[in-house]
Amino acid sequence: MASMREPEQGGSLEPAGRDDALRLTKQLRAAIDDARRAAMVLAQRVRDAHRARVWVALGYSGWGEYAQVELGISRAQAYRLIDIAQSAGALDRAIGAAGVLADVSPAGDTNAAGLVDMGLSQRALREVHGRLDELTAVVTERLTAAAQAGQLEWTAVRAIVGQAVDELRREPLPAAGDTAEDYDRGLERALTDAEQHPADTNAVRRLVDEMAAAGGRLGQIALELAPPYWSEQEALDHILTRFAHDIGCDTETILAVRRYALTGDRRALEGTLL
Incomplete structure (x- = not known):
């Protein structure tokens, strides 16, 4: 079997032999x-x-403070982990609904969760x-x-599930209007209705929908400026901080609408537009 030598100062490792490379x-x-x-x-477990x-029993003011102090992660990171668990759980249920059991896998590919x-x-x-509703329906079918x-x-x-996930990721976030004027008129009408009829749950729901649609549109612009493969810090450093300043918006909101455009999950807008 070929062996590998430690490099001399300023040198590099010799290429591994085939057996070593395979191992x-x-x-x-x-x-x-x-x-994984x-x-x-x-x-x-975060979910x-x-x-x-748990933050109630431990005396924290909320989930964000608990995540920061006890887990050492931000509120947003904690919610992202919850999203991951919920997506995996939904796919697991879809697989079961189609009559596919975990023991179909010859390797028993399950985790401790x-x-x-x-x-x-x-x-x-x-x-x-x-x-997830759309995804699980396709996977089950x-x-x-x-x-x-x-x-x-x-x-x-695995191939069927992976393909369904890839297809959905490639589909653009559904638009709620055809033009900027459509967005503006719809949001203005919804805001007026909600102000005039604050007890009307339908009016409030329409306002939330219109605000989310506006966030999605702004998020698409943010994604065009700062592509998905940039981290949030890279996006801010390269262009989004300047973009937020130019349109009179804070960077937290710009990052939130960018996340919404990436995921389609309205919870990304919580604490900003919603």
Whole structure:
């Protein structure tokens, strides 16, 4: 078997032999799988803590303070983990609804949270969170059809779920109007109705819908300026801080509408537009 030498100062490692390369690659794949499963367990436990409202018993003012002090993460990061767990759970239920059991997998691909491991990235699970009803309907339909055709091998199940997720991620966020004037008129009407009829839940709901639509449109502009592969800090540093200043908006709101445009999840707008 070929061996690898430590590099001399200023040098580089000699290339690994084939056996070493295969061994290291296998180890890397195993480590990545372990990390993905661990991340899913973390997301599941954060969701459970949020459901149990643990911050109340521990004397914190809210979920954000609890996440910051006890977990060392921001409120937004904690919510992203919850989104991941909810997306994975919804897919797990869709798989079960189609009659596919976890033990279909020859490797028993489940994690400690009891969720089937579909090999999806955290980002993918996050980005489809706002459209779970649509996603689970498609997954259930396709898996049911595959089951009827006798095509329920585990590789086929993973491929079907992965394709459905990829398709949804590529679809643009549905628009709520045709032009800027449509948005402005709709929002103005909704605001007037809500002011005149504050007890009318339908009027309030329409106002929320219009504000979310306005946030989606602004978020699409933010995404055009700062593409999805930029981190939020990179987006701010490159252009969004200047953009926010130019339109008289704060950077927190700009980042929130960008998240909404990425995910379609209205909770991204909480504390800003909503």
